[in-house]
Amino acid sequence: MKxxxxxxxxxxxxxHSQAKRRRKNSRVxxxxxxxxxxxxxxxxxxxxxxxxxxxxxxxxxxxxxxPPPHQFLGEVTNQEQFFDRQLGATRVGGNFVALTAISAxxxxxxxxxxxxxxxxxxxxxxxxxxxxxxxxxxxxxxxxAPISATAWIPLAILLFGVGDSPAIFIVFIGIFxxxxxxxxxxxxxxxxxxxxxxxxxxxxxxxxMRFIVVPAIIPSLFVVLRINFFAAWASVxxxxxxxxxxxxxxxxxxxxxxxxxxxxxxxxxxxxxxGYTIDVCFAQVQNRVLWWKAATKI
Amino acid sequence: MGEILVRDVSKVWGIDTPEEVLTLDRVNLTVRPGxxxxxxxxxxxxxxxLLNMMAGLDTPTSGLVLHNGQTVVGPSPExxxxxxxxxxxxxxxxxxxxxxxxxxxGMGRRERYQRAQEFLSQVGLQGFARKYPHQLSGGMxxxxxxxxxxxxxxxxxxMDEPFAALDVQTRFKMQxxxxxxxxxxxxxxxxVTHHIDEAIFLADRxxxxxxxxxxxxxxxxxxxxxxxxxxxxxxxxxxxxxIDHLRSEVTKAFEQQELVEMFDTSIK
Numbered sequence: 283m284k285x286x287x288x289x290x291x292x293x294x295x296x297x298h299s300q301a302k303r304r305r306k307n308s309r310v311x312x313x314x315x316x317x318x319x320x321x322x323x324x325x326x327x328x329x330x331x332x333x334x335x336x337x338x339x340x341x342x343x344x345x346x347x348x349p350p351p352h353q354f355l356g357e358v359t360n361q362e363q364f365f366d367r368q369l370g371a372t373r374v375g376g377n378f379v380a381l382t383a384i385s386a387x388x389x390x391x392x393x394x395x396x397x398x399x400x401x402x403x404x405x406x407x408x409x410x411x412x413x414x415x416x417x418x419x420x421x422x423x424x425x426x427a428p429i430s431a432t433a434w435i436p437l438a439i440l441l442f443g444v445g446d447s448p449a450i451f452i453v454f455i456g457i458f459x460x461x462x463x464x465x466x467x468x469x470x471x472x473x474x475x476x477x478x479x480x481x482x483x484x485x486x487x488x489x490x491m492r493f494i495v496v497p498a499i500i501p502s503l504f505v506v507l508r509i510n511f512f513a514a515w516a517s518v519x520x521x522x523x524x525x526x527x528x529x530x531x532x533x534x535x536x537x538x539x540x541x542x543x544x545x546x547x548x549x550x551x552x553x554x555x556x557g558y559t560i561d562v563c564f565a566q567v568q569n570r571v572l573w574w575k576a577a578t579k580i
Numbered sequence: 581m582g583e584i585l586v587r588d589v590s591k592v593w594g595i596d597t598p599e600e601v602l603t604l605d606r607v608n609l610t611v612r613p614g615x616x617x618x619x620x621x622x623x624x625x626x627x628x629x630l631l632n633m634m635a636g637l638d639t640p641t642s643g644l645v646l647h648n649g650q651t652v653v654g655p656s657p658e659x660x661x662x663x664x665x666x667x668x669x670x671x672x673x674x675x676x677x678x679x680x681x682x683x684x685x686g687m688g689r690r691e692r693y694q695r696a697q698e699f700l701s702q703v704g705l706q707g708f709a710r711k712y713p714h715q716l717s718g719g720m721x722x723x724x725x726x727x728x729x730x731x732x733x734x735x736x737x738x739m740d741e742p743f744a745a746l747d748v749q750t751r752f753k754m755q756x757x758x759x760x761x762x763x764x765x766x767x768x769x770x771x772v773t774h775h776i777d778e779a780i781f782l783a784d785r786x787x788x789x790x791x792x793x794x795x796x797x798x799x800x801x802x803x804x805x806x807x808x809x810x811x812x813x814x815x816x817x818x819x820x821x822x823i824d825h826l827r828s829e830v831t832k833a834f835e836q837q838e839l840v841e842m843f844d845t846s847i848k
Contacts, residue, residue: 481636483680483684484657
């Protein structure tokens with residue numbers, strides 16, 4: 283015997299409410315997804331902290347060198363007394379103002395990224411559009427790219443002394459070469475179809491660059507920038523440790539010199555947290571502003 | 581108005597290399613104003629190359645292409661081209677895409693949106709102005725590409741297998757849609773395809789190219805009234821004529837394939 287299909291079910295598909303339900307379901311799903319991710323993050327951190335704390339509690343590690351998290355995180359309260367705008371990013375005796383140290387480091391990283399991105403982008407465009415310029419510069423840039431930014435620190439200090447400029451210079455160097463090469467590479471790989479489309483619609487050379495090449499390469503450049511951010515972050519901290527004397531890197535270094543282990547760990551925690559937060563922000567910008575790339579890439 | 585002359589055009593690929601290949605051999609062709617001309621031929625016969633040369637995206641090795649009496653030296657908004665792959669810019673909304681040619685001309689925002697909206701309605705996409713290309717189906721994207729070409733008001737449409745990437749049903753709908761747009765518009769259409777039924781369904785006149793090197797094998801007038809019935813006997817008559825013509829050429833093209841592949845890998 284055949285199974286009866288309830289007619290009403292086929293007859294009246296309430297499309298509107300169905301779509302609504304589907305949208306709601308998908309929202310619930312994303313929320314669930316984020317909740318789960320967050321849950322595992324907390325679980326992972328808790329496990330790690332618990333192991334550390336219990337090792338310290340049972341005296342299995344030397345707390346003078348590896349102070350458990352509750353001790354060095356408690357160090358934050360000591361920060362209060364140094365929270366004075368007047369002090370800026372300078373050190374106070376053997377201690378540091380963490381907040382100003384963070385802002386000093388961030389200022390350097392973003393200034394470096396800003397100048398580096400603009401310089402690399404223009405240099406890449408120039409090298410692609412003016413053959414002679416490209417042929418003269420690109421081989422040298424290719425050779426300079428593998429020199430890690432950290433290796434430029436001594437030169438930076440010799441050139442700029444102590445302060446913001448050498449750190450900004452280091453970040454700049456850290457992203458400039460690879461981003462210039464990436465720009466040239468991306469321009470080479472712009473789909474000829476889009477360029478032909480522009481041409482048959484009457485676009486000039488300049489218009490092709492402005493309306494087609496630039497929007498086509500920005501998303502890939504953003505990915506390269508995001509990857510290079512970590513390198514820049516690492517190198518500015520290294521610079522702060524060896525010569526710059528202010529910022530998060532210097533905070534950790536000076537804490538070691540003063541044997542203020544709690545401050546050292548606090549500094550390391552902050553370095554991790556701030557770096558992670560910035561990367562999350564980058565990812566968000568990438569998803570929102572450059573959404574069409576994700577949609578077309580897959 | 582909308583006349584293209586192709587005079588003794590030859591094209592050699594990989595010139596001055598050991599792999600020189602003659603793709604087009606002394607092609608002579610007159611595209612009459614207002615006609616729907618279809619170019620058909622086996623793959624690799626140079627039909628797309630010929631169309632690209634009409635658009636100005638490629639240059640003949642020898643010979644001339646003339647548009648309304650003027651030599652074609654480069655691409656121009658006077659000759660719109662529609663490509664096989666959807667070529668809407670993914671970072672622009674549909675209305676910006678359709679108005680793109682007008683943006684390039686420097687037309688003001690309000691004026692060009694108004695104009696683009698008209699053409700969006702004409703291709704049945706009036707409600708999708710704010711959508712982005714990836715939110716549309718392949719057929720809708722191709723319709724938008726056509727709207728973009730029409731928006732410039734050119735009298736020549738060059739179409740390079742525009743429906744080849746679509747499924748059969750969509751393809752058929754698009755063919756009817758294209759005829760609707762073309763009918764009474766006075767525009768000249770040059771349409772490249774390798775699909776016999778598509779050629780007979782659309783064309784006033786079909787030009788058959790030989791396999792490499794491409795030469796004009798025959799030119800056939802399709803004097804059937806529109807809309808054409810694909811099941812009618814006169815459609816069948818044309819179909820068998822084209823199959824006869826193309827069969828030997830396809831066989832030849834197939835034998836050449838090895839040679840072609842050799843050539844393709846050596847230039848990479």
